[in-house]
Amino acid sequence: MAIALGSTAVFFVVVAVAITHAPGWPEVRRQFFDWGEFKATFPEVARAFLLNVKIFCIAEVLILVFALVLAVLRSLPGPVFFPLRALAIVYADLFRGIPTILVIAMLGFGAPALGLSYIPKSVIFWGIVSLVLIYSAYVSEVYRAGIDSIHPSQEAAARSLGLSRGQTLRRVILPQAVRRVIPPLLNDFIGLQKDTALVGTLGAIEAFQQSQIDTNATFNFTAYLSAAVLFVAITIPLARFTDWLVLRDRRRRVAGGTT
Amino acid sequence: MSALAVERLTKSFGKHVVLRGVDLEVAEHEVVALIGASGSGKSTLLRCINLLEAIDEGRIFLADREITGARDVNAVRRRIGIVFQSFNLFPHMNVMRNVTLAPRDVLGLSKAEAETRAVELLDRFGLADKRLEYPDRLSGGQQQRVAIVRALAMRPELMLLDEVTSALDPELVAEVLQVIGELAQGGMTMVLATHEMSFARDIANRVCFLDEGRILEVGTPDEIFTNPKEPRTQQFLERIIKARRL
Ligand SMILES: Nc1ncnc2c1ncn2[C@@H]1O[C@H](COP(=O)(O)OP(=O)(O)O)[C@@H](O)[C@H]1O
Ligand SMILES: [Mg+2]
Numbered sequence: 001m002a003i004a005l006g007s008t009a010v011f012f013v014v015v016a017v018a019i020t021h022a023p024g025w026p027e028v029r030r031q032f033f034d035w036g037e038f039k040a041t042f043p044e045v046a047r048a049f050l051l052n053v054k055i056f057c058i059a060e061v062l063i064l065v066f067a068l069v070l071a072v073l074r075s076l077p078g079p080v081f082f083p084l085r086a087l088a089i090v091y092a093d094l095f096r097g098i099p100t101i102l103v104i105a106m107l108g109f110g111a112p113a114l115g116l117s118y119i120p121k122s123v124i125f126w127g128i129v130s131l132v133l134i135y136s137a138y139v140s141e142v143y144r145a146g147i148d149s150i151h152p153s154q155e156a157a158a159r160s161l162g163l164s165r166g167q168t169l170r171r172v173i174l175p176q177a178v179r180r181v182i183p184p185l186l187n188d189f190i191g192l193q194k195d196t197a198l199v200g201t202l203g204a205i206e207a208f209q210q211s212q213i214d215t216n217a218t219f220n221f222t223a224y225l226s227a228a229v230l231f232v233a234i235t236i237p238l239a240r241f242t243d244w245l246v247l248r249d250r251r252r253r254v255a256g257g258t259t
Numbered sequence: 260m261s262a263l264a265v266e267r268l269t270k271s272f273g274k275h276v277v278l279r280g281v282d283l284e285v286a287e288h289e290v291v292a293l294i295g296a297s298g299s300g301k302s303t304l305l306r307c308i309n310l311l312e313a314i315d316e317g318r319i320f321l322a323d324r325e326i327t328g329a330r331d332v333n334a335v336r337r338r339i340g341i342v343f344q345s346f347n348l349f350p351h352m353n354v355m356r357n358v359t360l361a362p363r364d365v366l367g368l369s370k371a372e373a374e375t376r377a378v379e380l381l382d383r384f385g386l387a388d389k390r391l392e393y394p395d396r397l398s399g400g401q402q403q404r405v406a407i408v409r410a411l412a413m414r415p416e417l418m419l420l421d422e423v424t425s426a427l428d429p430e431l432v433a434e435v436l437q438v439i440g441e442l443a444q445g446g447m448t449m450v451l452a453t454h455e456m457s458f459a460r461d462i463a464n465r466v467c468f469l470d471e472g473r474i475l476e477v478g479t480p481d482e483i484f485t486n487p488k489e490p491r492t493q494q495f496l497e498r499i500i501k502a503r504r505l
Contacts, residue, residue, distance in 0.1 A: 157347035160309055161361035161413060162337030171360060175351050 030220075037222035041214045045226040048210035052196040053234075055124065055206070059131045059196075060189060067136040071143035072169065088140070095137035101198050104130040108202035127199030135192050142184045146177035183249065186242040190235050197231070207231070260323055262287045262417055262448040263308065268317035270300075270307055270472075277303045279472040280317070285417075285450060290443050292459035292480075293452040295469035296495060301452035302344075304469070305419045308450070309341045322416065337365050340410030341419040344426050346402040348394040348409070354381070355390045358409045366413065373412070380408045384438050400431030404438055411442075418442065420451035456499055460484055468492045 019025060073081075073088040095103070107130045112121040120126070150173050158168040200209035207227040214223035263285040270278040277300045285291050293301045306312045308319060310332045319327045326335045349357050358381065359373035368376070381387055384404050394402055403423055410418060420439065424432045436458050443449065443462050453459050459466055459480065466483040468476040468491075476489045487493045 153343065153345060153347045154349065156306075156311055157343065157349070159333075160311060160336055160339075160341045161409070162333045162365040163361060164333050167364050171364065172349055176349075179351065 032221045032225060034220055034222045037218065037220045038226060041211065041223040042226045042229075044214065045207050045210050045223060046230060048205050049207035049227070049230045051124070051204065051206040052193070052231075055128055055131070055196045055199055056189075056193050059128050059135065059192060062128070062132045063135045063139050063192070064185075066132060067139035068143055068174075070136060070140035071147060074140070074144055075147050075169075092137045092140060095134050096141075098134075100130070100134050100195055101201065103134055104198050104202065107133075108199075123202035124199065124204050127196075127202055127204060131192060131195060131199070135188060135195075138188050139185065142181050142188065143177065145184075146181035147173060149180055150176050183242050183246045186238060186245070190238050190242070193235055193238070194231060197227075260287060261285060261320070262289070262322060263450070264320040264323070265304075265308065266318045266320075268304070268307060268319065269315045270303055270312060271315055277472050278307070278314075281469075281472070281474055283450075283467065283474060285448060287448055288446045289464045290447075290449045290451070290462055292463035292466045293450065293469055294454075294456070294459060294466060294483075294495070299469045300472045301469055302421050305341065305421050305450065305452060309339050309419060310335055311341075333365065337361070337413050338415055339417045339419060340413060340415035342403070342406050342410055342421065342423050344422045346394070346399070346406045346426070348402055348406055350394050353391050353393050354386065354397075354405050357394070357405060358412050361409070362412050376412055377408070380411055381405075384408055384441075385434075398431060399427045400434045403427065403431075403435045407435075407438055407442075416448065418447055418449045418451075420449060420453075422452050422454060424453070424455060454499070456484065456496070468495065470495070 022028075070088050070091065073084045074092075076085060104127055108123050108126040111119060111126050111129075112123070154172055154176070155168055158172040159165075163171065196206065197208040200206045200212070203209070205213075207230055211223035211227040215221050261284050263283070265281055265283040268278050268281040268283075269276070281300075281304060283291070283304075293304065295301055303312060307314050310326065310329070314327065317327070318325055321335065321338060329335050349360070352360065355374065355377055358377040359368075359370070362368045362373040362376060363370065378387075378390070381390060384407070386401065386404055386408065389397060389401060389405070394405070397405065403426075407423070423439070424435050427435065432455070436455065439449070439451070439458075440462055451459075451463075461480075463480055465477060466480050467474045468483060468487075468489070470489075470491050476483065476487065476492045482488075483492065484496065487496060
């Protein structure tokens with residue numbers, strides 16, 4: 001432990017010395033690490049960051065539900081459900097293949113431009129829709145891995161008691177599957193939290209867009225630092241929490257012995 | 260009236276024929292033991308009876324009514340209890356929830372009714388103090404007894420037991436066999452696949468020797484164990500006796 005702390009400290013001191021002795025450092029420092037500028041921009045960026053949090057929260061709930069529907073569709077057996085299964089597969093392939101920023105640009109600029117009166121024009125709305133579409137493709141794969149990891153004997157036990165296929169899924173398979181995939185789910189949500197900044201490219205004033213406005217006004221980039229600090233303040237606790245869950249899970253499995 | 264009748268049952272997995280025309284009739288309150296080498300098709304036969312496996316040919320009757328091709332398989336399954344070698348309790352539910360799940364969701368009993376029923380059974384089989392435990396905190400013997408109780412809570416007219424003591428440590432076998440013995444005394448109709456020959460001898464009214472997907476020989480325990488007619492039955496029993504001595 002002491003060695004780990006020591007070597008980490010030495011490493012950071014070396015890096016810090018190297019950076020602060022670089023020829024461009026005084027300039028970079030003025031441009032990116034201006035304390036006065038930080039104090040001036042932080043409150044505004046923080047206020048804008050609330051929009052990131054709002055987008056994150058709404059998208060997250062929708063993703064959890066929509067992805068579960070996709071995963072269940074893909075797990076339906078038999079030839080009758082082939083079209084639904086195929087649709088879910090094509091969907092997942094498509095939305096995992098297209099870069100996030102492209103989907104956001106196409107939907108965010110394209111959908112409102114259609115000029116249809118019955119669809120919302122808000123770029124925030126379309127930003128959220130894009131994030132939900134993309135992340136659901138990933139999250140449905142996570143759910144599916146969870147469903148596949150439940151041993152078929154669990155289904156046999158449930159069905160043998162007379163539970164229908166739906167009851168078996170709801171009572172026996174999904175509760176176990178979801179518990180197993182909480183850590184990878186949280187990982188995806190760390191990505192989602194960061195990607196809310198992409199909605200700013202549509203013109204929504206979230207943390208990134210706000211810091212860009214500040215930078216353009218003052219020609220000082222410290223506002224970006226404000227935004228970075230805010231994102232990290234949310235994602236780091238989420239990452240540590242995920243690690244803790246994984247560790248706890250592993251300990252339990254060792255203690256429990258069997259599956 | 261027969262509780263269960265199986266006629267010319269054929270079942271294959273792909274090209275691999277596992278059951279080759281099995282005939283079996285079980286009277287009410289009768290206990291039938293299925294013996295046979297591993298891979299002879301005992302589990303598959305039991306799973307077919309419970310409609311967990313689709314069959315290729317043949318017919319199955321439950322209380323003289325055909326259940327093969329039944330429209331509502333769930334309605335058939337709730338009348339047949341099955342207990343597996345590997346317990347298969349639901350690990351995310353405590354004992355009480357494991358036992359009350361099907362009575363509530365399938366039979367539509369209220370929580371109170373289902374719990375009364377569960378408590379009665381758990382008490383009877385020495386599990387009264389385990390109601391709130393999760394399966395991973397129970398011994399194998401306790402888990403298997405809970406699995407039996409879970410099946411009994413549906414008040415089945417037929418119980419299928421698939422080598423229910425094979426996954427247990429030797430010292431835990433007796434407590435599970437005792438439960439099955441009690442069921443037999445209570446008049447439960449049962450078909451049980453087992454490697455416990457002395458137990459089969461004690462409890463079964465009839466013993467069926469299954470060999471490569473056929474019932475090669477049927478008889479009373481005395482007939483099968485002391486005086487087997489078929490050479491393959493003799494071989495099988497000799498092998499078992501040898502393995503036990505070693
Ligand atoms: N789901 C399955 N898919 C393919 N083969 C199977 C399956 N279940 C059982 N079998 C095969 O059927 C044969 C009989 O198996 P089983 O009924 O489990 O025998 P037993 O219970 O008497 O040991 C074995 O050869 C086994 O490999
Ligand atoms: Mg078997």
